[in-house]
Amino acid sequence: MAVITRLGAIVLISMILLLLSPSSVISPGGLPPLPEPVIPVDGTYRKAEDVYRALDKLYEAYETITPLESGLSQVKRLPIPAFRIGNGPCALLIVGGIHGDEWPVIGTVLYVAEQYARGMISGAAYETGATPPAPGAAAGNTADTPGALARDASLSRDIATVLQGRSVVVVPMLNPDGLGTSRYNGRGVDLNRNFDAGWAKAIGKKGNAPESEAESKFLADLTRRVKPDVVMAFHCFLDCVFWTYDQEGECLKRDEEVARSVIEAYGDLLHGGLQASSPTESAHGGYKDWFIKEFRRPGFTIETPGRDRFGSLENMVKSDFWPRFQEASVRAGLNAVRTFLGYAQGEGQ
Numbered sequence: 425m426a427v428i429t430r431l432g433a434i435v436l437i438s439m440i441l442l443l444l445s446p447s448s449v450i451s452p453g454g455l456p457p458l459p460e461p462v463i464p465v466d467g468t469y470r471k472a473e474d475v476y477r478a479l480d481k482l483y484e485a486y487e488t489i490t491p492l493e494s495g496l497s498q499v500k501r502l503p504i505p506a507f508r509i510g511n512g513p514c515a516l517l518i519v520g521g522i523h524g525d526e527w528p529v530i531g532t533v534l535y536v537a538e539q540y541a542r543g544m545i546s547g548a549a550y551e552t553g554a555t556p557p558a559p560g561a562a563a564g565n566t567a568d569t570p571g572a573l574a575r576d577a578s579l580s581r582d583i584a585t586v587l588q589g590r591s592v593v594v595v596p597m598l599n600p601d602g603l604g605t606s607r608y609n610g611r612g613v614d615l616n617r618n619f620d621a622g623w624a625k626a627i628g629k630k631g632n633a634p635e636s637e638a639e640s641k642f643l644a645d646l647t648r649r650v651k652p653d654v655v656m657a658f659h660c661f662l663d664c665v666f667w668t669y670d671q672e673g674e675c676l677k678r679d680e681e682v683a684r685s686v687i688e689a690y691g692d693l694l695h696g697g698l699q700a701s702s703p704t705e706s707a708h709g710g711y712k713d714w715f716i717k718e719f720r721r722p723g724f725t726i727e728t729p730g731r732d733r734f735g736s737l738e739n740m741v742k743s744d745f746w747p748r749f750q751e752a753s754v755r756a757g758l759n760a761v762r763t764f765l766g767y768a769q770g771e772g773q
């Protein structure tokens with residue numbers, strides 16, 4: 425009797441959850457409709473709680489997004505969230521907030537992630553010939569409003585085609601202890617000098633050893649586990665895309681082609697364009713350097729402009745530049761994966 429009652433309770437709770445879940449409603453085309461966008465194109469996240477709140481909304485809105493086990497920051501022991509969009513092998517890993525004072529790129533990573541989640545859903549509808557959902561129509565969105573990008577049918581198709589059977593892994597905020605206040609982590613280490621890539625030669629606050637910090641160890645462990653085809657790390661100030669770290673031969677040729685497809689997405693938005701090498705010796709020990717060295721696959725550091733062009737990061741996020749940069753970042757990740765996979769299949773030879 426007790427068993428039946430418990431079973432009854434479970435069935436009842438499941439039914440209630442099913443009714444409450446927005447994506448459980450099936451559209452006439454047989455696919456879940458797109459939820460309202462939850463990540464605005466100009467969203468700012470300057471405290472860890474802001475990121476946690478945004479993630480609660482993302483996880484609730486998209487059942488194609490799966491939270492992964494969080495890390496814990498070195499000093500304050502704050503969760504370092506990570507999640508996966510879609511299923512299958514990891515085509516792309518995107519990370520933001522490695523440096524705590526570069527808060528705008530947390531918004532970039534979250535925006536790109538939601539657009540991929542939306543593109544996978546609406547693009548799949550085009551692919552199957554089902555009636556595509558009308559995303560955001562109820563909110564009266566126009567082509568200019570945030571989230572408009574994934575309503576571009578061709579981009580949705582691209583996202584669905586390129587990422588079909590694959591997944592994207594996202595770490596929006598690697599450094600919650602430093603967020604909004606400092607470049608460094610809670611004990612003053614520059615996390616992007618704490619990876620095992622020329623670490624001995626790195627100068628600056630690089631830590632006691634490669635991966636000595638909980639944050640860099642978490643990102644390296646996650647990367648070793650999901651083995652992405654491509655990584656993109658978002659940073660601020662240098663206004664360019666870094667793409668090299670000692671690649672040679674065929675690997676160099678391939679990565680240059682992938683790099684060109686990345687910068688093509690940004691057009692004239694990043695004045696520094698592609699940068700073949702890091703500007704100073706101190707740039708050893710970076711995440712993308714470590715990824716290239718360890719996996720022999722393409723890794724990129726995408727640098728927004730900053731004070732030089734906009735006076736402040738606040739001004740940059742409020743400018744016309746920002747939505748264009750955000751949307752270009754969606755294309756950049758997609759271009760990188762498509763070019764890499766094409767090359768891997770021999771099309772780029």
Ligand SMILES: [Zn+2]
Pocket residue numbers: 522523526616658659660
């Ligand atoms: Zn940085």
